[in-house]
């Protein structure tokens with residue numbers, strides 16, 4: 001039976017079998033100290049000269065040995081190796097960059113070019129363990145709250161978030177698109193009787209900008225909920241999830257948080273501030289003008305700073321966006337002319353979520369399509385659901401890479417993306 005590095009302490013076998021990669025080698029006279037790295041950590045192996053022969057960094061090996069206490073090595077335990085087998089011989093001249101240092105000293109683009117190499121470095125890989133746990137927490141939280149997991153089509157016939165930013169694909173003799181979001185389908189599944197649904201899946205945006213926060217393919221954590229009273233139910237649900245998430249990450253990722261030097265402070269109550277108020281505060285306090293009906297990236301950052309100072313919160317919901325700035329499915333706000341029952345959630349200066357209540361009345365939705373210059377007949381497959389008693393509903397989507405990036409204070413979304421797709425990159 002194989003023992004992983006994080007199990008060695010508790011292992012009771014006389015001879016312990018371990019597998020992994022050669023992370024580091026120190027030769028000291030007749031013996032060598034080799035660090036073996038597996039997916040859970042690093043352990044020191046003690047080898048004699050014969051066993052050491054031919055070993056290079058990153059050789060994949062399988063060893064058997066006896067464990068011994070050594071207070072000088074990390075973890076306090078080393079393995080005195082009795083047998084060693086090379087199971088994966090390397091075939092490189094030089095490594096593209098060293099991966100056994102505290103930090104990988106290579107440009108991000110180089111790290112991405114050699115992604116399977118850079119990911120071998122524990123600190124580069126750590127965000128993905130956290131990301132895995134974000135997904136785990138998302139699934140567990142929403143399942144517990146009566147949501148069903150969905151897998152909706154990614155090859156679709158029409159856009160959901162406004163016409164722009166779509167990738168076109170050939171679909172036999174027709175044109176199809178890659179889904180910008182599961183928006184229509186998650187709403188349809190509410191109407192189909194599932195009532196509460198969530199989806200973890202890729203979304204595609206043909207954005208033409210290469211920035212630290214945009215990807216052309218990202219993972220969207222989508223939620224849609226039927227029989228709501230208002231968009232406040234949706235914000236409550238998201239706030240509840242984020243609080244659950246912090247607890248979960250603290251308990252499941254303590255090693256990764258330590259490695260990345262992150263101290264997670266549990267979120268306080270998240271303020272909910274109408275957009276117009278936020279824009280006014282930015283103008284009064286920072287002399288910062290905002291674009292019509294939105295905040296720009298600088299405004300989001302400044303406003304987060306204000307919220308941190310005023311409410312001691314890293315999160316803020318911006319509410320009540322104008323009709324003209326929100327997609328066709330968004331519910332107008334009958335309490336405020338020209339505005340919608342929608343929101344964004346800003347976390348440490350970056351939008352991580354858009355959400356809101358949707359129009360559920362068939363005729364109103366059809367009329368809104370016309371008002372938006374869309375042809376309702378192009379959306380028959382979607383509109384159909386609304387003719388048979390669609391309940392008031394709403395939802396939101398969180399960008400997985402964005403929330404990972406902010407949780408871990410990473411400065412570029414690519415560091416939270418295994419294989420980023422951006423303007424210039426479609427490999428590896």
Ligand code: AMO
Pocket residue numbers: 161180181183205207213214215216218220223351352353354355356395396397398399400401402
């Ligand atoms: P929106 O278009 O705002 O809303 O997207 C929701 C969230 O997805 C993430 N996101 C991105 N992340 C990385 N790169 C991108 N190019 C990118 N685009 C979006 C962000 C964003 O907040 N259907 C609505 C959601 C809803 O109302 O339920 C939608 O897709 O974190």
